[in-house]
Amino acid sequence: MRMQGAAAIVGMPVATYLKWLLRNASERNASRYTSAILARLDAIEVALARLREAPRESLVTPAHAPHLRPRDLLEAKLRERGVPSSTIRQINSVLDDLQAA
Numbered sequence: 823m824r825m826q827g828a829a830a831i832v833g834m835p836v837a838t839y840l841k842w843l844l845r846n847a848s849e850r851n852a853s854r855y856t857s858a859i860l861a862r863l864d865a866i867e868v869a870l871a872r873l874r875e876a877p878r879e880s881l882v883t884p885a886h887a888p889h890l891r892p893r894d895l896l897e898a899k900l901r902e903r904g905v906p907s908s909t910i911r912q913i914n915s916v917l918d919d920l921q922a923a
Contacts, residue, residue, distance in 0.1 A: 825862070893917060 829839035844856060893914070900910050 825836055825839065829836045832839060834842065840859065843859060897910055897914070900913070901907075
C-alpha cells in the first residue's frame, strides 16, 4: 500500500516507480534501499500466499453447535459482531414475516 501511495504521489505506475527507486538510489544507499524493497516484496508475497491458503468459511453449521437452529446460529453470529439486540429483533421479525408468506 505504501508503494502504491508513493507511486500515486509522483504519478507513476508502481512498477515504474520501483524501477526508478532501484536506478536512482545513491551508491552508498543502494544496497539498503534495494534490500528494503526486496524485503517488502517478500512480505507481500508471503501475505498473498497466506490469503490463497486460508480456508474458506463453510456455510454448514459448525460441529461445536449442532443443536442450534439456523436462526439461533445467525443470532449468535450477529451478537459476536456487536449488532444491537434491537436490530437482531428486527431481523427476526422480517424472518418471521418471510416464513408466514
